[in-house]
Amino acid sequence: MRWGAVIIGAGVAGLGLATSAGAATTITVATVNNPDMVTMQKMTDEFTKAHPDVKVNYVTLPENELRQKITTDIASGGGQYDVITVSNYETPIWAKNGWLKPMDNLPDDYQVDDLLPTVRQGLSYDGTLYALPFYAESSMTYYRKDLFKKAGIEMPDRPTWDQMKAFAQKLHDPSNGVYGICLRGLPGWGQNMAFFDTMVNSYGGRWFDMEWKPQLTSEAWHKAASDYKMLMNKYGPPGVTSNGFTESETLFANGQCGMWVDSTVAAGYVSDPDNSKVADSVGFAQAPYQTTKNGANWLYSWALAVPKSAPHSDAAQAFVDWATSKQYIQSVAEKKDWLAVPPGTRQSTYDSEGYQQAAPFSSLVRTAISSADPENPTADPVPYTGIQFISIPQFQAIGTRVGQIMAGVLAGQTSVDQGLNQAQQFTARLMKQSGYDK
Amino acid sequence: MNAQRSNIGLAVVGWLVALIMFFPILWMVLTAFKTEQTAFSTTPEFLFSPTLESFRTALAQGAGYWHYAFNSFFTAMVSTLLGLALAVPAAFAMAFYPSKRTDFTLVWMVSTKFIPAVGVLIPIFLIYKSLGLIDNDWGLIMLFTAMNLPIMVWMVYSYFRDVPKDIVEAADIDGASTMQTMFRVILPLALPGLASTGLLALILAWNESFWSLTMTDHNAATLAVFIASFKSAEGLFWAKMSAASVLTVTPIVVLGWFAQRQMVRGLTFGAVK
Numbered sequence: 057m058r059w060g061a062v063i064i065g066a067g068v069a070g071l072g073l074a075t076s077a078g079a080a081t082t083i084t085v086a087t088v089n090n091p092d093m094v095t096m097q098k099m100t101d102e103f104t105k106a107h108p109d110v111k112v113n114y115v116t117l118p119e120n121e122l123r124q125k126i127t128t129d130i131a132s133g134g135g136q137y138d139v140i141t142v143s144n145y146e147t148p149i150w151a152k153n154g155w156l157k158p159m160d161n162l163p164d165d166y167q168v169d170d171l172l173p174t175v176r177q178g179l180s181y182d183g184t185l186y187a188l189p190f191y192a193e194s195s196m197t198y199y200r201k202d203l204f205k206k207a208g209i210e211m212p213d214r215p216t217w218d219q220m221k222a223f224a225q226k227l228h229d230p231s232n233g234v235y236g237i238c239l240r241g242l243p244g245w246g247q248n249m250a251f252f253d254t255m256v257n258s259y260g261g262r263w264f265d266m267e268w269k270p271q272l273t274s275e276a277w278h279k280a281a282s283d284y285k286m287l288m289n290k291y292g293p294p295g296v297t298s299n300g301f302t303e304s305e306t307l308f309a310n311g312q313c314g315m316w317v318d319s320t321v322a323a324g325y326v327s328d329p330d331n332s333k334v335a336d337s338v339g340f341a342q343a344p345y346q347t348t349k350n351g352a353n354w355l356y357s358w359a360l361a362v363p364k365s366a367p368h369s370d371a372a373q374a375f376v377d378w379a380t381s382k383q384y385i386q387s388v389a390e391k392k393d394w395l396a397v398p399p400g401t402r403q404s405t406y407d408s409e410g411y412q413q414a415a416p417f418s419s420l421v422r423t424a425i426s427s428a429d430p431e432n433p434t435a436d437p438v439p440y441t442g443i444q445f446i447s448i449p450q451f452q453a454i455g456t457r458v459g460q461i462m463a464g465v466l467a468g469q470t471s472v473d474q475g476l477n478q479a480q481q482f483t484a485r486l487m488k489q490s491g492y493d494k
Numbered sequence: 495m496n497a498q499r500s501n502i503g504l505a506v507v508g509w510l511v512a513l514i515m516f517f518p519i520l521w522m523v524l525t526a527f528k529t530e531q532t533a534f535s536t537t538p539e540f541l542f543s544p545t546l547e548s549f550r551t552a553l554a555q556g557a558g559y560w561h562y563a564f565n566s567f568f569t570a571m572v573s574t575l576l577g578l579a580l581a582v583p584a585a586f587a588m589a590f591y592p593s594k595r596t597d598f599t600l601v602w603m604v605s606t607k608f609i610p611a612v613g614v615l616i617p618i619f620l621i622y623k624s625l626g627l628i629d630n631d632w633g634l635i636m637l638f639t640a641m642n643l644p645i646m647v648w649m650v651y652s653y654f655r656d657v658p659k660d661i662v663e664a665a666d667i668d669g670a671s672t673m674q675t676m677f678r679v680i681l682p683l684a685l686p687g688l689a690s691t692g693l694l695a696l697i698l699a700w701n702e703s704f705w706s707l708t709m710t711d712h713n714a715a716t717l718a719v720f721i722a723s724f725k726s727a728e729g730l731f732w733a734k735m736s737a738a739s740v741l742t743v744t745p746i747v748v749l750g751w752f753a754q755r756q757m758v759r760g761l762t763f764g765a766v767k
Contacts, residue, residue, distance in 0.1 A: 084711055089726040113712040116556055116723035121707060128708075134623050136711055302730065306534050331531065 081371045082111040083138035086126055088358070089116050092191045092398040093141070095388060096379055102387060103378045110371045119246070126363075130155045135365040138372035142187050144178035144357045144430070148447045151181035157362040157369060159185040159376075166377055170402045172422075178430050179359050188380040191321075192357035192400030194424035195254060195343045198308060198316040198326060202337040203227050203234065214342040214349075217258070217283055220315065224291035227314030236291030238313035239284070242300035243463040245455025250354055250444040251317065252462055254343060256280045257351030262434040263446055263483075268492040272458075272480040280346075281465060281472045288466050297463040309333060317343055319356070320424055323417040324395045340417045342424060348435040354444035355428035357400065400425050450490050457482050526737040530730035548737035555723060555734075557712060559741055562720035567745070569631055569716060570699035573638035577695050578688065580639070581646035586676050588647075589654035590662050600651065603644040611641075611704050622709060631714045634706065638699040645698075646691050653687030654680065693753050700746050717742040 087093045093116070100112050115137070117125060122141065129136045130150070142150065150156050162168050168176075168185070175192045179185055197220075199211050207226040212219065224236030240251045256262075261276030271277065288296045293307055301318060305325060308316045309332040329335040343353035360376040362369055378384060382404055388397045394414035397405060399421065405411050406422045415421075433443040440446040445455060458479045465475040525533045527544035553559045588596045618637075619628070627633030657680055665675045681688070703718035710719060721742055724735040 086711075089723055089731065114556055115711045115715070115719075117707075117719075118722055118725035121722065125708065128619060132620060132623060134628065136628060302534075306730075 080109045080111050081368050082113055083368050083371050083375060084113045084115060084136060085139040085141075085360075085375065086115045086117065086122060086137045087141040088119050088122055090358070092358075095392065095396055095398070096190070099384070099388060099391070102384075103375060106378070107371070107374060110374070112375065130363050130365055133365050135367050137363060138366040138368050139375055140361055140363055141190075142359055142361050144175075144355065144359065145442070145445050145447065145451075147179045147187045147359060147361065148181040148441070149449055150361075151184070151186040155363055155365075156186040157364055157366070157373070159188055159361075163377065167382060167404075170382060170404050172401060172403060172425055174355055174426055174428055174430070175357050175401060178355055178357060187359035187361035188376050189357045189359045189401040190380050191398035192355070192425055193319045193321045194355055194400075194421065194428045195251070195318060195353045196320050196323075196420060196424050197341040197343055198313075198318070198322070199223075199339045199341065200227075200311075200314055200334060200337055201339040203314050204339070211339060211341050215344045217255070217344050217346045220317075220344050221283065221287065223315060224287060228291040233312055234314055235293045235307075235312060236314050237287055238293055238299070238304045238307050238316045239288060239296070240300055240304060240318065241288060241292075241296035241463060241466050242298055242303070243456075243459040244300070245445065245452055245459055247300045247459065248297075248462055249455045249459040250356070252280070252284060252459075253444040254352055254354050255284060255346075257434050257443065258343075258345040258348060259283075260347045260435045262436055262438050264438060264440065264487075266437055266439050268439060268487060270480050270483040270487065272483060273476050276347075277476055278472060281462070281476060284462075285465055285472060289468070297467050320417075320421040321399065323421065324399075324415065327415075327417070328395070340420050342420065342427075349427070350429075350435050351433035351443045353424050353428050355425065355430055356444070448492075450486055450492075454483050454486055522736045522739055525733055526740045528733050530733045533733040533736070534730050548733040549741070551734050552724075552737040552741060555738070556720065557715070559720065559738075562715055562717045563741075563745070565631060565634075565710075565714055566700055566716040566718075566742075569634045569638055569714070570696050573635045573642065573699050574692050574695040576635065576639045577642050577646045578650075578692055580643060581650050581691070582681070582688070583676070584647050585650035585654050586680065589651050589657075590659070590680075600648065604648055607644050615708060619708070628709055629711045629713045629715075634709060634714050634716070637705045637709065638702060641702070641705070642695040642698055646695055649691040649694070650684070650688065653684045653691075656687075657683050689753065693750070697746055697750070 087096075097114055104110060104112065123146065126137065126140050126142075128134070142156075147156070151158075171189060172192065175189045176185060179187045179189060197211070197215060204211055204223075204227075207223075209223055209226055211223070215223070220237065226236075227234065228236035240248045242248055256277055259276040259280040261274055261280060262271050265271055293299065293312065299307070301322075304313070304316060304318055305322045307313050308322075309326050311333045323340065326332045326338050327335050332338070345352035360379055362372045362376060366372050380401065382402060385397045385402065385405055389408075389410060394408075394410045397411070399405065399415075399418075406418055412418055428443055430441045430443050430447075433441070440448060442451075445451050461470070461475045461479045461482075464470045465472055470478070524540070526548055527546070528539070528542055529545055529547065532539050532542050556562070588600065622628050622633055625633075627636075661679060661683070662675055665679045670678065700717075702716075703722070706716040706718040707722060710716065721735065721738050724731050724738055
């Protein structure tokens with residue numbers, strides 16, 4: 057019993073110490089664990105040096121938990137977070153709900169016009185910016201120059217899916233550990249569906265017509281799904297339904313893929329000889345398309361926003377300005393190196409000589425990001441914005457379910473027809489319940 | 495001869511099952527000493543040059559390992575002591591002075607464990623928000639205590655039931671008050687049982703992740719939150735996460751080792767009479 061008292065006493069004392077240290081303003085930043093965010097945490101000293109009265113606490117969570125916690129907090133007016141990490145998927149939705157503080161009073165030296173236009177557009181609602189981009193990506197094609205040379209083929213600047221099929225066939229050599237093409241197969245709206253949506257778009261497909269009627273059994277969807285399945289079953293690595301971004305990246309870096317279509321963010325990793333066995337033979341091209349270039353490459357960004365419920369919104373705003381500024385990028389380049397700067401946000405990054413030298417793929421990435429237009433994601437008109445997602449709250453559920461169905465199609469559990477029918481029915485039912493489809 | 499052979503067979507099966515159950519833990523420990531690249535390698539590697547890099551990164555993650563370890567230790571310890579302080583008198587009353595409703599009360603208490611935690615998340619979140627208990631050690635302690643209390647009462651109750659009633663009667667006749675009977679007579683007899691109850695509650699609170707993840711951010715964040723922060727959709731994190739997991743389970747495993755004898759005695763207490 058006496059021990060218990062001692063322990064409680066020690067605990068209370070510890071708690072007292074922990075709370076009394078926070079006399080200055082303490083802001084809580086909710087974020088995800090990715091390499092760029094880790095760099096940001098390490099750079100925080102620079103911010104606190106300029107703002108000695110502000111202390112920064114980070115809450116790092118897996119993506120889905122983060123989204124769920126922030127939603128609970130904002131919807132109940134909890135005020136737990138001063139700065140939140142949001143993507144271009146939820147920013148317009150949450151801005152519409154009135155949850156985010158508009159970013160309209162930015163200081164002049166922030167140079168808001170320096171932000172890449174498509175990225176800025178993706179984080180705006182009704183013409184107002186609601187989150188500042190920390191990092192952005194599109195998708196592109198990676199390929200092995202040495203294998204292409206050996207096979208006597210050449211990668212165009214922007215291949216079509218028909219060309220990709222022919223290349224995959226020539227490169228496929230599983231007995232030597234090389235698969236023709238690697239693509240994401242792991243189910244999830246941000247995993248296989250991010251990729252597959254761009255493929256559907258480029259085949260001329262769309263999720264909904266202008267009356268919000270699902271179009272998942274259309275010929276374009278059918279063709280895209282059949283080609284996706286054929287590519288993965290014939291020329292893909294085994295167990296493709298467990299391959300997400302990281303798994304595919306590792307396969308490519310290990311020299312096991314002839315081609316790979318995925319996020320532009322991997323370019324630095326696969327060109328770095330410390331991580332990649334194919335660093336000196338990797339080639340880059342734009343993402344493949346089929347009948348249209350609209351929506352053939354995605355646009356994703358992680359951005360920082362200040363919720364309206366933030367208890368310390370001034371300090372929070374100062375932090376967001378700092379972390380997404382030109383100066384921040386400059387100091388990461390100085391302290392670490394140019395390859396460590398968060399890519400995809402500012403034109404000045406791509407104009408800088410240092411970055412162009414360190415990242416020979418930079419102009420390709422810039423083209424990819426600038427050509428990804430979430431306002432015109434498909435060949436036919438659609439009532440929604442977003443390329444590899446649709447900016448409506450229901451899309452998370454739809455994307456998750458259709459992602460599972462597509463994984464079933466790849467694994468051969470269901471046929472393309474059956475799968476697309478199921479996806480169509482699920483989507484139609486959910487949209488009806490949500491009151492879209494009258 | 496036959497009996498001996500089947501004994502050997504049983505031993506082999508026993509070892510196999512133990513190995514299969516232990517393998518994930520062994521793999522986690524091995525992975526913690528690998529580089530991220532070897533950890534992710536498609537051909538599993540058993541022989542590699544170990545590195546402490548992941549531990550170094552893990553110790554510095556977020557607010558640092560010790561911040562989370564302190565919260566885990568503090569909340570688990572205090573909630574266990576609080577739980578025992580409530581469970582012992584309750585179980586004592588039910589075991590030695592049962593009423594018509596005792597059986598029903600016991601079943602009802604355990605039945606509260608049938609509700610999935612997520613089912614009561616929103617009301618509790620809202621109440622905690624108005625009381626300012628979110629991201630607060632004491633808020634977490636209350637949750638852990640309430641979460642473990644039914645099991646603790648039930649366990650202590652069954653240990654008390656194994657104490658012969660005659661002893662209570664004898665104490666009564668000798669003029670001991672109820673308090674004296676409980677503290678002087680019954681508690682020493684049931685001590686191994688109390689120890690294993692406490693240890694179980696401690697482990698459950700230490701391992702709890704649902705409430706820790708939803709109700710805390712920084713100040714009261716426990717090791718469960720610490721581990722969760724390593725998951726990422728981008729980049730490699732297996733080695734770092736393994737290192738974090740090793741750091742998280744080690745204290746409780748060591749504690750379990752020390753308490754093993756007590757625990758086994760407690761679990762079989764009364765069964766061999």
